[in-house]
Amino acid sequence: MAEYHVLSPLPGTFYRKPSPDADNYANAGDRVQAGAVIGLxxxxxxxxELTSDQGGRVLAFHAEDGDPVEPGQLLAVIETDV
Structure with missing residues (x-):
């Protein structure tokens, strides 16, 4: 299995859920499909929207809800199905 790294495309604030009272888009251990939204x-x-270009299992998030992020910063690692 290979790893796919989800990187921040721009500077800003990372959010793992669509609103403060909603569930996270994804959590470590979850399976996601290619194109799935995993954060904002x-x-x-x-x-x-941040999407996973690869389907697989989320291994870890490297930024938490509300963290400031920079372009190119690693946000999540996904173990791909390929």
Whole structure:
């Protein structure tokens, strides 16, 4: 199995859920499909969805809900199905 790294495309604030009272998009151990939303990056009230380009199992998140992030920063690692 290979690992796929989800990186932040821009600077901002990382969110693991769509709203404060909602569940996380995904958690470590969850299986995700290619194209699944796993988080959001917010910049000046504009929210960009972060998706997994590969399907597989989420091994870990490297940023928590509300953490500031920089472009290229590792946010999550997914063990791919391929």
């Amino acid at each position: 990056v917010e910049v000046m009230k504009q929210f960009s």
